[in-house]
Amino acid sequence: MSRINCPQCGEIDQVRSVPSVYQSQTSRYSGTSTGYSSGVAYASGVGAVPAYGRSTVHTSGVSTTLLARQVAPPPQPQLAKPGSGCEIASLFFLALVFLLFLLPPVLTSDKHELRGFLLAFGMLGGPPLVAGVVMAVRRAERGDRMRRQFEEYSAIQPSLAAAWRACYLCLRCNVAYLPDGEFGISPAPVVPVRDLHGLVAVTAAHLRDED
Template identity: 55%
Template sequence: MSRINCPQCGTLDQVRSVPSIYESQTSTYAGTSTGYSSGVAYASGVGVIPSFGSSTVHTSGSSSSLLASHIAPPPPPRLAQPGGGCGLAVVLAFAAAWGVILLPYLFTSGDKDAGRNAAIMFTVLGGPFVFAAVMMLINRAKSRRQAREAFQSHSVVYPSFATAWSAAYLCLRCHVAYVPEGALATGASPAVPVHRFPDLVATTAARLRGEM
């Protein structure tokens, strides 16, 4: 018996490697469509004249079967970018606006306490925006640190996940996935239903890393 025979039905004719099945059931597409329209328009001094127009739409993307979605490869590590940049810009703009509004008072009022009064007014009116901006900056720094830590952690384990995924096979007759004997140093894995394929990859990857 071949080492890649299905452990459930014992046959080989419907056994395929997971990467080959995923590739065959995933496709990308790109295209361009052009539409035309006609009508009438009114031009000053001319009157009603015919008008024509066209529009072009570019589309692209990918599609996959339900089976391909179950056996999708582990996502590669990507460094996530923290959000909130637009909100921070708006808050800083409001704080700056209050400063600009108070500048004429500071230089033209002639009041000897103009500086103190302007500082008090800015603290009352613009202070909440400054406080919000500081808190948003702290939160962005925290999010950036967490994203970097998550990226580094995933980068460490990703090779084992990719290796486990590449070594897996699927029986299209029984709809079970498994890692056959001899494919990896971890030995054969038990067959699992297709919907539990991510668990199979995670378990095999943990064994490759010596954690099980």
């Protein structure tokens, strides 16, 4: 019996590597569809005239089965954006609008009513200014947290990918397993297909000497 025989039934005829199962259960599609429409339009000086139109829609995507989603590979590291940039810019712009609106009367006043200007600006421009500063601080903190998560995941993703590529499925028994002795692990761990990602995580930790 070879190393990749199913540890549960001992057979090999329904054994497939996880990458091959994922590829066979995943398909990409693309297409173009054209639609036609007709109606009535009104032209100046002419009145009602028949009108015809045509629209073309391009579609593309990836279709996956339930099994493909259960055995999907570890995702590639991607640094996400913290977001809220437009909202912060809008709040600062609103505060600037209030500032420009209130400043001319103060500059043209003989007495330079600074106290009234500060009070009015605090009531009108203060809230969006404070909200913008708070959101900017939170965005910076969120960006730092995402960067740390990206760096941490980037460090472990290669071991996750290596463990994932080494796993096999027995489609008869509906189990996932690591070949006996793979990465020095014996006996071969066997789990239900739905728990494949847990097996991958444990195996990857072993590769990183974290056990």
